[in-house]
Amino acid sequence: MTVTVKKYLSDLASVRQWAQANELPAYRVNQIQHWLCQTQIQSIDEMTDLPKPLRRQLVEAFEFWSTRIVRHQTSPDGTEKLLVQLDTGGSVECVLLRDGIRRTICVSSQVGCAMGCVFCASGLDGVERSLTDYEIVEQFLRLQRLLPAGERISHVVMMGMGEPLANLANVLSALELASSPAGLGISPRRITISTVGLPPGILKLAEVSHPYNLAISLHAANDELRNRLVPVNNKIGIASIMEAAEEYFRATGRRLTFEYVLLAEINDQPQHAEELVELLGRRGAMLNVIPYNPVAGLPYKTPAPQAIREFRKILLDGQVNVQFRERKGDQIDAACGQLRRTLNVATFE
């Protein structure tokens, strides 16, 4: 008995293998890649520059999608969220954000998350598994297809579910396609990987020939507090993250971004802002402060406007390059982790 293993078109490595086995010229794979990455088509039959017999062969060998869209939400500010069901079970969220001419997508790297940040819903049930590279690619392709013909994705942030540096090989392979001119053609300068701060992964990223932007989710400037908020910090410590970050900057010249989710009465006090000044003040790094987006069932709260103002003043006085993100609206660089949550709360409970 022959067992047919399902193959998917977004798995371009397996398309390439198949093409070789079938002695197709290499340009056929380029044609397929073009249809996938640079058009809105959703079936092999629409690949009109492929001979019909080849299309038939392809249909027999490949499914167009490995994923299924099970929810699609649009918010009035133009944000669109997809909940994508994976063929082997589990689902992930990905988001398209519109801001002026920017078309930013926020993409997941794992089903769940093992990092355990106490305020984040992604990791509440731990990690199920890492996504394959083509499951990450499919999020790009699905989101590209939400845009009208002629509009292209301009920015990618790996800020969805999961820890990208815990699935680095597949994330890099997917981003290779996102950034290649024959793929989605998005400049690496417009691609950001957000991490909880895993030094070995940061050092590996520093070696990528066309570096991506790196965002480090800090959330506390002292280890005692960070250990409580970001349990994985117990084994790492802020000092070694800063060392790896320095090395990343040295090797790539890319300005680092730190993210700081403000939790009322936990990490929003004047002394916390002063510690941030001490840690970041003399560095050229950017700090993105994100007011917490409450998660149903978790006790954390968004700080009051007055606390946010005081926090901000200390940072500005301390010469930190700080941006305060809005909870809604300008979610472009920082909020996909929370959008999935919003979606779950809104539609899945």
Ligand code: SAH
């Ligand atoms: N694991 C990676 C990327 C995913 S989370 C990381 O830790 O960076 C993307 C960002 O959203 C992180 O900075 C995360 O701390 C933040 N985040 C998670 N839950 C949030 C919430 N409820 N409100 C605001 N930001 C949140």
